[in-house]
Amino acid sequence: MHTSVAPAVETEQLTVRYGKLTAVDRLDLTARPGEILGLLGPNGAGKTSVIRALTTIVPVASGSATIAGHQLSDPRAVRASIGVLPESNGYPGAQNAPAYLRYYGQLFGLDRSEAERRAQRLLQQMSLGGNDNPVGTFSRGMRQRLGLARALINEPAVLFLDEPTLGLDPAGQSDILAQLTRAAVEDHTCVILCSHLLDEVERVCDRVAIMDHASIVATGTVDDVIANAGVGGRGRVRVAPEAISAATAALGDCPAVLSTSFDNTRPGDLDIDLAATAHPARQVLSALLAAGIEPRAFDLQGARLSDAFLALTTNETPT
Numbered sequence: 277m278h279t280s281v282a283p284a285v286e287t288e289q290l291t292v293r294y295g296k297l298t299a300v301d302r303l304d305l306t307a308r309p310g311e312i313l314g315l316l317g318p319n320g321a322g323k324t325s326v327i328r329a330l331t332t333i334v335p336v337a338s339g340s341a342t343i344a345g346h347q348l349s350d351p352r353a354v355r356a357s358i359g360v361l362p363e364s365n366g367y368p369g370a371q372n373a374p375a376y377l378r379y380y381g382q383l384f385g386l387d388r389s390e391a392e393r394r395a396q397r398l399l400q401q402m403s404l405g406g407n408d409n410p411v412g413t414f415s416r417g418m419r420q421r422l423g424l425a426r427a428l429i430n431e432p433a434v435l436f437l438d439e440p441t442l443g444l445d446p447a448g449q450s451d452i453l454a455q456l457t458r459a460a461v462e463d464h465t466c467v468i469l470c471s472h473l474l475d476e477v478e479r480v481c482d483r484v485a486i487m488d489h490a491s492i493v494a495t496g497t498v499d500d501v502i503a504n505a506g507v508g509g510r511g512r513v514r515v516a517p518e519a520i521s522a523a524t525a526a527l528g529d530c531p532a533v534l535s536t537s538f539d540n541t542r543p544g545d546l547d548i549d550l551a552a553t554a555h556p557a558r559q560v561l562s563a564l565l566a567a568g569i570e571p572r573a574f575d576l577q578g579a580r581l582s583d584a585f586l587a588l589t590t591n592e593t594p595t
Contacts, residue, residue, distance in 0.1 A: 282345060284309045284434050284466030285330065289339035292325045299325035301490040302339065307483075309433070310464040312456060314477040317487035318589050323470050324363075326487075327436050330468075331360050344433035356384065359427030363438040363470075365419075369412025373404055373422055376411060377429055384430040391429075398425035402455065417448035424455055435459060438470045449473075453480050474582045484581070488589040498581050505584035508534060508550035511576030513560065517543040519569050526567035532559035550576065 285307040292300035300322045307313040317323050328334040330341055332351040341348050344357035368376060374395050381391030399405045402421040411422065420440060427435055437456070441449040457480055459465040471477055477484060478498055485495040494501045515523045520538055523546055527533045532553050539545040550556040557576040564571055 285343055287341040290336055290341050291338045292329050292334060293337040298490050303492060305485060307466050307468060309466050310460050311482045312460050312467040312469060312480050314481035314484040315468055315470045316484055316585060321487040322490040323487055327438055331358060331436055357433045359432035359435045361423045361427045361437045361440055365423045367411045367419055370410050372408045372410055373399055377425055380426050381429045394429055398428055417444050420444060420452060434466045436468045441473060441476060449476060456480060474585060478581050486585060486588055493588050502579050502581060502584045505587045506552045507579040507583040507587045508552045509576060509578040510550060511548045513546045513548060513571050514544050514573035515569055515571055522567055523564060523569050526563045530559055530563040532556035
């Protein structure tokens with residue numbers, strides 16, 4: 277178990293270049309042991325280049341990084357301290373799962389008996405115990421669980437995951453996310469999670485860092501990032517169909533409401549875009565009641581991480 281209070285990952289002005297293209301520009305990032313950090317951004321923002329640099333796959337142009345107390349200038353020590361599950365991970369189709377994990381355990385210097393012990397424990401943990409069928413017969417979800425087991429075989433201090441639930445059904449996604457949470461909580465492993473699935477990031481990440489155009493544009497808890505992005509929420513109010521015009525007028529004067537639109541398929545329903553303001557639901561309800569309109573249904577949602585993400589990033593990628 278990793279109990280050090282020092283950061284598990286720390287970068288200072290980390291820069292990665294491919295020729296004239298700057299993929300990561302002076303990145304400052306910190307992640308603690310036992311923390312799940314979501315590394316987010318549109319395609320081309322630099323997320324994968326960050327992971328490749330921190331896992332010693334590509335060199336850095338300038339700046340520095342420490343992984344589990346080891347500088348990137350000591351790649352053997354860094355690699356011994358990390359686990360990695362890339363987005364596109366290959367598997368030997370003819371090999372079975374125990375042999376696959378045992379092989380990787382021995383690559384990390386474990387003797388055969390210890391590699392076997394860890395392999396069996398991880399297979400049970402990933403609901404793959406007792407399965408001696410070739411890996412080529414595994415479903416995508418089974419392969420992802422096997423890949424996560426491989427990434428954990430050396431009991432890493434830092435676990436890097438790039439789209440680990442992509443293409444999985446909801447049950448498979450939940451399995452993977454549960455294992456990530458277990459690794460962080462029980463083993464005090466630092467997890468760096470790259471994902472485009474923002475709902476799952478909201479569920480499991482302690483903090484997020486959003487990248488755009490090779491730089492971090494926001495970092496903090498999900499709530500902090502949403503608040504600092506200055507985005508509102510949305511919702512729906514149902515009133516009597518004959519009260520639609522009055523409700524639209526009342527909400528048009530409400531500071532918490534940016535715009536309203538009505539749904540022709542459901543007479544009496546108003547869709548509402550909310551401003552980034554305190555207590556928007558209270559303001560909306562007060563405006564309706566003051567106009568003598570009693571809502572039949574009232575469902576307002578605050579801003580989500582996806583709203584903040586869209587507000588903080590652009591559709592343009594570096595060229």
